[in-house]
Amino acid sequence: MSTMDKDVERVLFSEEDIHGIVQRLGKQISEDYAGEGKDLVLIAVLRGAVVFMGDLMRAIDVPLAIDFMAVSSYGDKAKSSGIVRIIKDLDVDIKGRDVLIVEDILDSGLTLKYLMKNLSARHPASLEVAAFLWKDIEGKQAAVNPKYVGAHCPDAFVVGYGLDFAEKYRNLPYVGVLKPEVYS
Numbered sequence: 001m002s003t004m005d006k007d008v009e010r011v012l013f014s015e016e017d018i019h020g021i022v023q024r025l026g027k028q029i030s031e032d033y034a035g036e037g038k039d040l041v042l043i044a045v046l047r048g049a050v051v052f053m054g055d056l057m058r059a060i061d062v063p064l065a066i067d068f069m070a071v072s073s074y075g076d077k078a079k080s081s082g083i084v085r086i087i088k089d090l091d092v093d094i095k096g097r098d099v100l101i102v103e104d105i106l107d108s109g110l111t112l113k114y115l116m117k118n119l120s121a122r123h124p125a126s127l128e129v130a131a132f133l134w135k136d137i138e139g140k141q142a143a144v145n146p147k148y149v150g151a152h153c154p155d156a157f158v159v160g161y162g163l164d165f166a167e168k169y170r171n172l173p174y175v176g177v178l179k180p181e182v183y184s
């Protein structure tokens with residue numbers, strides 16, 4: 001039991017669920033990027049994707065490199081504007097390489113859409129997205145279509161496994177719905 005557990009209304013994905021999800025994604029990615037001529041680079045978006053990245057990279061059994069980007073959205077904090085400023089850019093050159101963006105959760109997808117446009121201008125050989133969670137809410141089309149999706153997420157504010165509320169709860173080992181009284 002953690003002192004953070006009391007702020008969680010219900011658990012959506014347990015540690016065991018998460019392990020199963022990540023193993024399945026790792027196997028799928030390993031198959032897709034197997035063989036000569038592939039040059040896989042995982043790019044995680046800081047900070048939320050860090051936990052997923054750490055697990056996913058160890059579930060992939062083909063050679064790979066990793067790098068990180070940090071971005072911040074302009075404007076209204078509660079809603080993604082899709083206008084993004086790069087806070088930390090890549091250290092590696094991705095030209096001609098097989099890039100896989102690793103994201104914690106996809107909501108509007110606007111941040112990711114910008115990022116994909118920015119990265120594709122650097123001419124990678126391929127560019128795909130692995131999202132741990134996808135809030136694909138009916139009537140609300142995401143701006144991008146991730147090739148690898150861990151699980152679908154209901155329209156609730158979730159924390160844990162890298163996901164935060166005001167920079168807290170990232171270290172919870174499961175994903176849970178935050179009690180509304182915590183953020184309202």
Ligand code: IMP
Pocket residue numbers: 048080103104105106107108109110111112156157158159163164165
């Ligand atoms: P998008 O541009 O609307 O797809 O915004 C996605 C980003 O919003 C994610 O990378 C998260 O940082 C954040 N986010 C969206 N939904 C949640 C949530 O339920 N919990 C925590 N962070 C979230």
Ligand code: MG
Pocket residue numbers: 045046047048049104
């Ligand atoms: Mg994020």
